[in-house]
Amino acid sequence: MKPYEEWTQLVETERAKPEHEAFWDAYFAKETEAYRAILADKKSAVSGTEAELAERFNMTQAEFAGFLDGVNTSLKTEVDLEKLEADTQLALEIDFEKLYYNMHKAKATWLYELPEWDGLLSEDRRRELTKAYRMSGVYVHEGARVGRNDPCPCGSGKKYKNCCGKNA
Numbered sequence: 001m002k003p004y005e006e007w008t009q010l011v012e013t014e015r016a017k018p019e020h021e022a023f024w025d026a027y028f029a030k031e032t033e034a035y036r037a038i039l040a041d042k043k044s045a046v047s048g049t050e051a052e053l054a055e056r057f058n059m060t061q062a063e064f065a066g067f068l069d070g071v072n073t074s075l076k077t078e079v080d081l082e083k084l085e086a087d088t089q090l091a092l093e094i095d096f097e098k099l100y101y102n103m104h105k106a107k108a109t110w111l112y113e114l115p116e117w118d119g120l121l122s123e124d125r126r127r128e129l130t131k132a133y134r135m136s137g138v139y140v141h142e143g144a145r146v147g148r149n150d151p152c153p154c155g156s157g158k159k160y161k162n163c164c165g166k167n168a
Helices: 003-012 017-041 049-054 061-074 096-105 115-119 123-137
Strands: 045-049 087-095
Touching: 003 061, 003 123, 017 061, 017 115, 045 049, 049 061, 096 123, 115 123
Parallel strands: none
Antiparallel strands: 045 087
């Protein structure tokens, strides 16, 4: 079975709530350590076979496939997870700004608050990325406002205050 198939099967396995939480806690601890190592290294490129990288980050091949699933949208060139094999040669180039933004999007506070970000992105840049993430969910109406004495936009010919704006 390919690593990503195995990961998918692990994730979809029915478990009791305590087992489910234990599974994710264990995975998130490994994921955090992998990100700590990558961020501390300050190199955007990580390379090796899938099996070598899994071993390097103290994960099973399936867990590393799950890690790749999470980091994939932050890579300069995404990995085809379906074709991933143990001997697949990987050259992961991480866009750290995109990674920081995507960690906000995933609501992964335990990752975007890591102290290892300090040497990688300035505090100002992290603030800008955080603001950009927050603004991405805000709808801003850009149309002009109708004044009370303007013609009503419904086309009646009446002033707005005497038509659609009468009870507003």
